[in-house]
Amino acid sequence: MDAAIARTHMALELINSRYSDPASCEFPEMLADGLVNQGLFIGPEVDSGSARSASSFTVTMTCANGEVIERQGQHPNTHPRAPLYWLAEFLRSRGQGIVAGQAVITGSYAGVIEVPVNTDIQIDYAGLGRMNVSFTAKAAR
Secondary structure, eight states, X not given: OGGGOOOEEEEEEEEOOSSSOGGGOOHHHHHHTTTTEEEEEEEEEEOHHHHHTXXXXXXXXXXXXXXXXXXXXXXXXXXXXXXXXXXXXXXXXXXXXXXXXXXXXXXXXSOOOOOOSSSEEEEEETTTEEXXXXXXXXXXX
């Protein structure tokens, strides 16, 4: 399985509800909302060997407005590739597979972190990599 991995990247799962009051929604509405998953941002490539052994590290977000958010990241399965190995075997047992070039995420190191919108943010996965992002609230229609 490890030999089939072409690249390892930093990634951000973008979490936010499209509803103005998600607490009032029933499960079918939340499912239609993608269970608050708005997408996946694939960041820069990182060293695959380092990522494979990174069960914990500090995640630091430095915002242009001066705010610094720091979390101790811990992979929920301890071994970052354990969910990938499980997924590959699960799909194989059903006659399916992972397609070459397909992006697969294996868990969140720091959970959901609220960050300010309309400001540049540098995200540093200590020892692995760094990326610069900015989030803009979509105008209401």
